[in-house]
Amino acid sequence: VPVVVMASGTGSLLESLLARVDQGAPFRIVALVVDRKCRAADIAVAHDIPLVDLRVADHPDRAAWDARLTERVAEHAPAWVVTAGFMKILGPTFLSRFGGRIVNSHPALLPSFPGAHGVADALAHGVKVTGATVHLVDAGVDTGPILAQEPVPVRADDTAETLHERIKSVERVLLADVVTALVTRGVVIDGRKADIP
Ligand code: GRF
16 A cells, blocks of 8 residues: 655654554555755655655745645655654645545644654653654644554653653554554544545
């Protein structure tokens, strides 16, 4: 089953998906979309995965970027799109084309601490437990239907970095498990098969 991954960071979630493919998971990563130079892009190149480097700055406006991004991803005919640290909000054209089949991993227990600083926000708030959330992407920021969550304890000496690394070690497994489940039996929320809109 063809899967397109979108990333813009160190690519540790991409690596965990690639490891799952090597272990025989029934999906393959057909392209990596990035919006900046990043280690995730280097990993894709090292694995001969086609790289789509599409930066908002290279387009006259976000609508043009949204249209071009949709075209470029559609060329790979993905069954699922996985955003793993892709720090751009997806536009309406992309969402209407792939909505219901876009899966995101977020390093907090949504609906708490959405957005680009969920780890630091949770730490600053003084929570004792945070975690990882895998959810379907909708038009909001980290607001789509939740597919899976796992708690991660916060330690007294945690920094945002140490906490984020601990969360990512959970995300690596949770995201790969959810993607494997999706490609084998479709969207299942609360144990029942959800209709893909
Ligand atoms: C992950 O924690 C993801 O939830 C967040 O960005 C991080 C990506 O990490 N959106 P990496 O680039 O895969 O290492």
